[in-house]
Amino acid sequence: MSARPHSGPNGSLIAGLGTLVLLAAWFAAVRFLHVPSYILPAPEAVVRALWSGLAVNPASSLGYYLPLWSTFSNAAVGFLLGCGLGLLLGSLMAEFITVEKLVMPYAFALQSLPKVAIAPLIVIWFGFGDGSKVAISALLAFFPILINSFTGLRSVEPEKLDLMRSLSASRLETYWLVKLPHAAPFIFAGLDMAVVYALLGAIVAEFLGAQQGMGVVITQAQAVTDVAGVFAALVILGVVGVVLHSTVRRIEHRVVHWGHRGKK
Template sequence: MSQAEITNAPSIGQAVSKPKGAARGKKEARGINGTAVSLVGLVILFAGWSLAVRYLDVPSYILPSPAAVWNALWSGIAVNPASPLGYYLPLWGTLKNAAIGLVIGSGLGLTLGSLMAESRLIEKLVMPYAFALQSLPKVAIAPLVVIWFGFGDGSKIAISALLAFFPMLINSFTGLRAVEPERIDLMRSLSASRFETYRIVKLPNAAPYIFAGLDMAVVYALLGTIVAEFLGAQQGMGVVITQAQAVTDVAGVFAALVILGAMGILLHGIVRGVERRVVHWGDRGRK
């Protein structure tokens, strides 16, 4: 091979960079296509909604038009964030209580799920009562929680933590128990302690399960906070919906629901983004 051919030959880094760039381009193209499909579906939904309200003569107190919902939404957004007439203060109160409840509920679920995965005795002791608690309708026990914790933030945090607890418990327990026995045997052959086996092998293996439980727990925590606000609160999106219902402001109810739906999508995206950063080996496996 001549000197010119050696000089012009691509280096190893250059040869590797092309497939990486191509894979990144394909991934971005898939993301753009997914966003385009979602936007097209949203346009079709609003078009069908608008046409149904206009040509089927649906009363506004049953189903308001998209324009009426947009006006109600804009009237609560285009205000000073510190104004009590806007959506910012109620949304902040709801998200704050949901976040605290999520941390408490998911933390307890992960801790108890880990203990159950490590001990058959704890599993037999806790699992039946956990399923019994999950089978109870939360709307039925919510008044009891309000009586115990009052009408302040305590009841909202307690209900959101209660709803976030079970998904994290089951998913963490399932993920920790799904470790291949060969990996456990390898750690034992290396004289690893029980905690080292948990930290090095079991916890990374259970990470996709844990994030799946966290993804559900985020939505459930937000739902629990709204349910508690329906029963009695001074501030929050549940109070906004209750007040709008009291005056038959259906467009205002829909506007609050749109905000809550957008918050659910945003929180889901945050959890998935953190998962892609933390569970990076799972992303490589999908590729």
């Protein structure tokens, strides 16, 4: 919705230079300031760890591929589940005052609660398997969609609702043709948050105990003070996060085509 500052060729040049400076400083700090490797591993050690995780048979349990797939697929299922339920409940709340009155107090209470704190409870309920990962991902993805879809659906200009009333449009027609498209930018802003939260949820579940996943890779590396290994796993997760984020943005540009007229 709001115009973001455009990153032209100039912007990416500055970003590239910044990265180089950061890497040089990192390298210099390790080499000349003798920062111990269990605090900050050398860049080349991280690269080596990355390589050893990437340059393996994808079916091997030593590489990143299987854990990444486990984390990603569970986060994706949780994301879809959480977003679907969030949109459904957000829509019901926006459409029916009774549902709003009934649900709003709980939604607010839960919203202000740090939801990862519920994760141990969910692990008790769902066990150390994929169920917990999906459930925590879904829980974290649910709230931004619930709040954003509710806010978006309620913020339709009254003239647009007058228009639909003047045409004797049904409630469903008004929802489908006016309210939902109007709320789309709000919902996408929620999806943007939810996609990262879902990943976070899966990782948290894996920290609490799981057979496989990127969270397990991190805790195993930590257990043997393989800090370079932890860094490498974080780089992988960072890349996945950026890819997911930009995928949502790209889909938004497709769907909410009328909202980006100034940026074509």
